[in-house]
Amino acid sequence: MNSTAVAPRDTGVLVVGACQAGIQLACSLREYGYTAPITVVGAERHAPYQRPPLSKTLLHAETSPDAIALRSEAFYADHGIRLVLGERIIRVDRGDGGAGVAYAHSGRSFAFDRLALTVGARPRRLPVPGADLAGVHYLRDADDALALRAALAEAVDVLVIGGGFIGLEVAASARGLGCEVTVALADDRLLERAVGVPTSEFFLDAHIRRGVRVRLGAPPVRLLDDGHGRVRGAELPDGSVLTADLVVVGIGAVPRTELAEQLGLTVDNGIVVNEYGLASDGTTVAAGDCVACPPPVDLPDGPARIRFESVNTAIEQAKTAAALLADRPVPYWAVPWFWSDQYDLKLQVAGLSTGHDRYVVRGEPDTEKFAVLYYRGGHLVAGDFVNRPADFLAVRSALAVGRTIPPEAATDTTVPLKKLIADDPRQAVA
């Protein structure tokens, strides 16, 4: 195949990455009336599936990746979406106007008029000696989850490195399977980047109550070999040793930006896109975990761009990118939200609490049913909710329409938050 070949104009959109964002992008293109061909190429062998169950139900139930498929096989055919699985794109060549050809590892090639990158992220590798021993697991895709599930069935002492969502969900699942579990992390609090202090403290207590040991500010400096190439534990910064026959590393994810870099796109902790999902070349679109985009809500003095890993963000960004490709551009402006399930605890988070200057706690954290509402300059900006789904929905809707909930009234749990939604004082004062 001639690598300088330029695609004819009827080859349509090529979506690289066949998961939450890629499938949504393809579906939304059809919904928005796009009629040219759509090809979605994915590196994984499984039909596109949901990732959230991988750290939850899939670890302790005999569920197969098929059971968490995003769409049925027939769906793709019915909607004229060509799905190619098990092919990793390793190079893209481009001619004029954005059209080009993408090459897979196998040598197969895919011509396109427009390119969409929905390549997601890969787990951050543990940068310490011993990290490549047998018995050290990462969790990103279905194959990782199946391998971890098999390992958990045999494990006695599990060490989870990292105190983010994946680490804590794995800790909860492993505990549910009867393992001894220790969580060791570098940060001084759990879920540091995702929730506020009261919610972090609650999760610390809740995991300890369920028998998990937590070592804050104690990132393992070395994993120990049992003499046969298998992990037997980890050494902490103070020289103490934790015994473990299974180690799960959950220390964050790194956006997959190599194709973007090869194409010369601007990359800064993710493929940089504008509010329409358009990359720096003015023709490629990108969405999901691989993307750094302008914050989708007002963030005075906040970062110029954020990368937000959640199902909702992947879906909303994919819709935005599809709308652009279908010539119906609408800027991405939505309240980001996500959830996490650990034991019988349902956490839901709405909005971005970055830079809040006040919070109120609604309900008693010890009852394992409470909410934290965050304010910045008197405006409601976010909330964390533990087993309070109605409050979550009330805050998500209030934020979506730029309204607020008076902090003083919010602490009265006898009044539903929905009844307290009020005009934002910002508007009232103006």
Next chain:
Amino acid sequence: MPKVTYVSDAGEVRVVDGLVGDSVMQTAVRNGVPGITGECGGVLSCATCHVFVDEADLDRLEPVSGLEDEMLDGTVVDRCPNSRLSCQIKLSEELGDLRVTTPEAQE
């Protein structure tokens, strides 16, 4: 094979063959039935799978759980007496065919 009939807010009807064990939400999403989003995949986190169940089918369903009941209070289109979250309705041979109407909006 249980069939689910989805009626849109505008009155369009889609009949889909469901698989025993799948939920009414999964059956809709996997087959591209508009009107049901199901962002959280059925774990009672998103409330984007709200439906109105046909009165004739309502009594045959498992009762609403505490969490579902709370979520129903926060759906985008206000709850009605026959409102359910469709991810909580599992298809079975005993239950047989179902008919639901989807609300005007989910988000």
